[in-house]
Amino acid sequence: TRTGYLWNTLYGWVDTGSGGLAPSSVAAGLQPISHHVAHPDTKRRLHELVVASGLIEHLHELSASPASRADVLRVHDAAHVDRIIAEGAQPKGGDAGDGVSPFGQGGDAIAFLAAGGAIEATRAVVSGEVDRAYALINPPGHHAERALGRGFCIFNNTAVAAAYALEELGLERVAIVDWDVHHGNGAQDIFWESPQVLNISLHQNRCFPSDSGFRDENGGGEGAGRSVNIPLPPGGGNAVYEYALEQVVIPALEAFEPQLILVPCGFDAAIMDPLARMMVRADGFRRLTRLITDAAERICDGRIVFLQEGGYSPYYVPCCGLGVIEELAGVTTGIADAYEPIVGAMGGDELLAHEREAVDAAGALLPGIT
Numbered sequence: 414t415r416t417g418y419l420w421n422t423l424y425g426w427v428d429t430g431s432g433g434l435a436p437s438s439v440a441a442g443l444q445p446i447s448h449h450v451a452h453p454d455t456k457r458r459l460h461e462l463v464v465a466s467g468l469i470e471h472l473h474e475l476s477a478s479p480a481s482r483a484d485v486l487r488v489h490d491a492a493h494v495d496r497i498i499a500e501g502a503q504p505k506g507g508d509a510g511d512g513v514s515p516f517g518q519g520g521d522a523i524a525f526l527a528a529g530g531a532i533e534a535t536r537a538v539v540s541g542e543v544d545r546a547y548a549l550i551n552p553p554g555h556h557a558e559r560a561l562g563r564g565f566c567i568f569n570n571t572a573v574a575a576a577y578a579l580e581e582l583g584l585e586r587v588a589i590v591d592w593d594v595h596h597g598n599g600a601q602d603i604f605w606e607s608p609q610v611l612n613i614s615l616h617q618n619r620c621f622p623s624d625s626g627f628r629d630e631n632g633g634g635e636g637a638g639r640s641v642n643i644p645l646p647p648g649g650g651n652a653v654y655e656y657a658l659e660q661v662v663i664p665a666l667e668a669f670e671p672q673l674i675l676v677p678c679g680f681d682a683a684i685m686d687p688l689a690r691m692m693v694r695a696d697g698f699r700r701l702t703r704l705i706t707d708a709a710e711r712i713c714d715g716r717i718v719f720l721q722e723g724g725y726s727p728y729y730v731p732c733c734g735l736g737v738i739e740e741l742a743g744v745t746t747g748i749a750d751a752y753e754p755i756v757g758a759m760g761g762d763e764l765l766a767h768e769r770e771a772v773d774a775a776g777a778l779l780p781g782i783t
């Protein structure tokens with residue numbers, strides 16, 4: 414199998430400012446700090462591990478070019494795009510829209526490059542140039558709605574890629590399987606009424622946004638039944654994610670028969686992540702990758718594109734990402750998860766009753782998908 418890989422130095426230049434999460438503030442007692450939780454170093458470290466491990470030699474490197482304005486306008490309002498460009502023109506940049514998603518001067522250009530990276534990886538897979546691809550893009554996108562950037566997301570990279578595949582590559586059915594630990598509200602908002610996009614999100618219940626991602630949010634109009642939410646109780650690890658894929662995600666994909674699967678892949682469901690309370694380990698992400706790529710082989714000639722979303726542990730994101738990309742490439746570099754001796758015994762490997770119930774409840778709503 415030929416596995417595409419995409420990174421760009423500018424993805425490591427996203428300037429997340431001097432705040433930890435919210436901007437620093439004397440009045441609020443928020444000291445400046447060297448690294449914002451979403452500091453790009455975390456993703457750059459994953460890229461460096463892909464190179465230093467030698468895995469890069471087994472990958473087909475893809476090159477991003479900026480998405481065009483038209484590419485982004487397929488899924489975002491012009492007012493949002495224009496506001497991002499205006500914010501990016503300011504000497505110290507601006508914010509995606511919710512006040513806790515800062516970016517520096519020219520951050521708009523990097524956001525266009527992230528969306529362009531998603532398009533390029535999708536083009537390469539659909540054209541058959543590569544069999545599958547991993548786009549290590551930044552800034553992330555899955556919280557960005559049609560008219561608003563939020564949750565560190567500026568443009569919805571995955572939605573841009575899906576719309577490009579439908580409108581420019583002639584596809585008719587695209588599935589999104591978002592396993593970032595936070596709700597994929599952006600694609601749900603953008604494709605709410607679209608029967609051509611099956612949007613599936615697994616996420617820690619109420620983690621972020623705290624008011625969306627509930628099981629009964631299933632799409633509207635022509636898109637009824639095309640939105641699947643699997644809210645999970647905090648503390649879930651490898652077992653509940655595997656169970657959710659086997660019991661809900663893969664059956665939904667088999668019913669919908671997409672021609673392409675896009676995976677907004679965040680590593681913030683990992684056991685060492687600061688922005689959620691789940692317990693997935695690197696070996697768990699590896700198994701999820703095997704499960705969904707096997708499903709892609711059965712359903713859509715293996716056409717699957719992974720698009721980087723969240724993941725905030727500079728220690729553990731590289732381990733998780735290496736596991737996923739090794740699995741995609743069918744290569745083992747021999748570099749094991751160095752944290753396994755510490756985190757391996759903490760649990761998450763047995764499916765607990767309340768976890769099974771949460772997944773089964775989401776699965777009970779599946780019949781609406783055809």
Ligand SMILES: O=C(CCC1CCCC1)NO
Pocket residue numbers: 513555556564565593594595596621679681688722723724
């Ligand atoms: O990783 C993320 C960002 C979540 C944070 C955004 C503000 C507080 C939680 N979304 O996928």
Ligand SMILES: [Zn+2]
Pocket residue numbers: 593594595679681722723724
């Ligand atoms: Zn996230």
